[in-house]
Amino acid sequence: MFNRREFIKGLSLASMGWVSLGNPVLAEIQREVSLQNLPTLFRPIRIRGRVTTSGQGLYRVAVSDGRSVVWTNSSGEYTLYSSSDRDFVFLSLPSGYEIPRQANGSSSFFQKINKAREEQQISFELKKTVSSDENHHFLLLSDTQIQDEYEANQLLTVAAPDVRNTISSLNDPNLFGIGCGDLVYDRLEMFKEYNESVASYGVPFFEVIGNHDMNFGVRSDEGTSDTFKGHFGPTYYSWNRGEIHYVVLDDVFYLGTGSKYIGYIPEEQLAWLEQDLIQVEKGTTVVVALHIPTYTGAVQRYPDRDTLGGTVSNREHLYRLLEGYQVHILSGHTHFNDNMINGHVYEHCHGTVCGAWWSGPICYDGTPSGFAVYEAKGSELRWKYKGTGLDIEEQFRVFTKGEHPDFPDFYSLNCWNYDPAWEISWYENGIKKGQPEKIMALDPLSMALHSGPELPARRKWVEPQLNDHMFFFKPETTSNLVVEAKDRFEAVYSKKIG
Numbered sequence: 001m002f003n004r005r006e007f008i009k010g011l012s013l014a015s016m017g018w019v020s021l022g023n024p025v026l027a028e029i030q031r032e033v034s035l036q037n038l039p040t041l042f043r044p045i046r047i048r049g050r051v052t053t054s055g056q057g058l059y060r061v062a063v064s065d066g067r068s069v070v071w072t073n074s075s076g077e078y079t080l081y082s083s084s085d086r087d088f089v090f091l092s093l094p095s096g097y098e099i100p101r102q103a104n105g106s107s108s109f110f111q112k113i114n115k116a117r118e119e120q121q122i123s124f125e126l127k128k129t130v131s132s133d134e135n136h137h138f139l140l141l142s143d144t145q146i147q148d149e150y151e152a153n154q155l156l157t158v159a160a161p162d163v164r165n166t167i168s169s170l171n172d173p174n175l176f177g178i179g180c181g182d183l184v185y186d187r188l189e190m191f192k193e194y195n196e197s198v199a200s201y202g203v204p205f206f207e208v209i210g211n212h213d214m215n216f217g218v219r220s221d222e223g224t225s226d227t228f229k230g231h232f233g234p235t236y237y238s239w240n241r242g243e244i245h246y247v248v249l250d251d252v253f254y255l256g257t258g259s260k261y262i263g264y265i266p267e268e269q270l271a272w273l274e275q276d277l278i279q280v281e282k283g284t285t286v287v288v289a290l291h292i293p294t295y296t297g298a299v300q301r302y303p304d305r306d307t308l309g310g311t312v313s314n315r316e317h318l319y320r321l322l323e324g325y326q327v328h329i330l331s332g333h334t335h336f337n338d339n340m341i342n343g344h345v346y347e348h349c350h351g352t353v354c355g356a357w358w359s360g361p362i363c364y365d366g367t368p369s370g371f372a373v374y375e376a377k378g379s380e381l382r383w384k385y386k387g388t389g390l391d392i393e394e395q396f397r398v399f400t401k402g403e404h405p406d407f408p409d410f411y412s413l414n415c416w417n418y419d420p421a422w423e424i425s426w427y428e429n430g431i432k433k434g435q436p437e438k439i440m441a442l443d444p445l446s447m448a449l450h451s452g453p454e455l456p457a458r459r460k461w462v463e464p465q466l467n468d469h470m471f472f473f474k475p476e477t478t479s480n481l482v483v484e485a486k487d488r489f490e491a492v493y494s495k496k497i498g
Contacts, residue, residue: 042085045113049123050076051091058126060279062092065113066234067268069275084115087229089122092276093239095133097126099176105199107176107206110233129174134242136174139163140289140372142332143352144194145212147185151358152193159353159369160197162388166373167201174241175203180332180350181210181252181291185357186259188215188227195231206239207232210291210333211252211261211309221254221266236269238276243379245280247273249290251312263292263312273321282324285379293331293349294318296338301440301466310334319345328381330372336365336465337385339419348372351385351416359449359456361388365467366397366443367416382489385417395493396424396485397445404444410472411436411497413483414443418469421488426473429480436471436483443467 050072051061057076062069065086072078080089090110093099100108111122141163146152167175179198184190198205207228214224225235235250253264280286294315299307310333312318319327322345329347335356338349355362355369362368368387375382386392396415404412413436415424425435446464449456456462475481478498486492 042083045082046119047080051124052076053126088234090237095240099204101204104195106232107204133174135377137170137172138374139177141353142180142350143182145182145185145354146190155197177205178289179205179207181208182212185212191231208291209235209250216259220256224254244285247288251290251292262308286325287328289330292333296349297468335363337367337416356462357459359459364446364465366414366446399444412472415469423486425484427482436473438471441470
């Protein structure tokens with residue numbers, strides 16, 4: 001047992017913690033007003049423990065309950081003043097150590113708090129990596145979004161084997177994955193099949209909560225993640241790999257009625273992130289994974305649409321917290337591919353594993369169903385998009401004259417992972433003729449597969465969506481016609497058309 005005065009003293013040292021109590025309540029506590037006069041919302045809990053490897057303590061490892069962040073001392077010891085309204089104690093896993101896995105395949109970096117005990121011991125034992133993790137890979141799988149037996153079978157027999165083959169080809173002992181939300185489609189019992197897919201990959205996965213992974217019908221946002229937490233632990237946390245600091249945030253905020261939500265990051269998370277970044281040196285590459293993109297090009301493509309459920313309304317505050325870092329924000333949710341650059345923030349909004357909700361081979365912007373493959377070399381990050389069942393060198397699709405109904409006199413191409421650093425050209429008889437014009441447009445294959453009230457048969461509400469990665473050109477001759485795309489990393493992809 002420990003007395004209340006000691007708890008208050010520890011509370012003041014807990015690295016900017018307890019933001020959700022509010023200043024008036026905190027002031028009452030600090031003036032030593034009896035806790036019996038306050039509503040019994042929580043009980044104080046003191047947690048002590050060690051973070052070790054081979055029995056030796058690890059120094060300056062961040063330990064958190066999602067409210068406060070503390071760091072281990074030279075002996076690997078920490079003391080965290082928490083409370084009974086917290087669910088977990090978790091580590092920001094340090095670089096150079098293996099990522100533990102649960103039986104379900106997802107990463108294990110947390111332990112449950114026993115809410116009935118005012119004092120408890122929670123310790124973590126880590127194992128050093130066999131080889132340096134300075135260079136490593138990770139896969140980003142967004143929106144597996146399975147709703148029924150058919151879709152679970154598609155995940156397990158079509159998508160998952162492609163993921164496993166990719167992991168095998170990379171042959172990286174430090175590889176991990178990120179499940180970027182909407183792991184299932186409202187039927188939370190199907191986490192069982194999702195977990196089956198992840199366990200088959202043989203590498204640890206970090207999971208992000210999406211709007212279709214939530215318990216709806218509860219009275220506030222705080223209750224929506226109970227089932228998710230039962231499988232995967234905290235909904236926001238961080239870890240380190242090599243020179244890169246990784247963060248997962250929960251940006252789906254439930255409005256307490258039906259299944260309505262907005263993209264929003266609560267103050268508790270922002271305050272936690274502020275603490276988490278204290279010992280991350282400025283200039284470091286920071287990768288933030290969340291489900292709803294902070295921003296997308298759809299805001300310009302469809303200016304009359306409500307964006308509250310499709311972007312993060314308080315994103316500017318997140319950007320300010322991340323100033324001074326080299327930031328990559330990874331998201332899903334939209335079922336299209338978008339790359340947005342805003343100052344120090346590069347946002348990757350990914351195409352999805354399920355495409356247009358398991359209704360065919362593509363998302364509704366023409367991006368193939370699939371996932372992203374990232375490679376870290378020191379602090380440098382490189383990436384490609386991997387279409388399911390396609391070679392990873394397949395980075396664009398070409399349509400000949402007459403195939404695009406809106407531009408019948410032009411050849412067109414969809415280069416789904418394009419950003420402004422790419423160079424796209426066409427050649428006739430070995431001579432470079434020019435660069436196609438980028439035009440906001442629909443993808444012809446999506447128009448063929450998704451247009452009208454009867455298509456696609458499985459999801460009749462899917463319609464083609466404008467994208468910012470369509471290009472158009474008029475060749476003088478179709479003799480020996482070649483299209484070439486060079487990405488920002490100087491990798492060249494080409495297709496001979498005629």
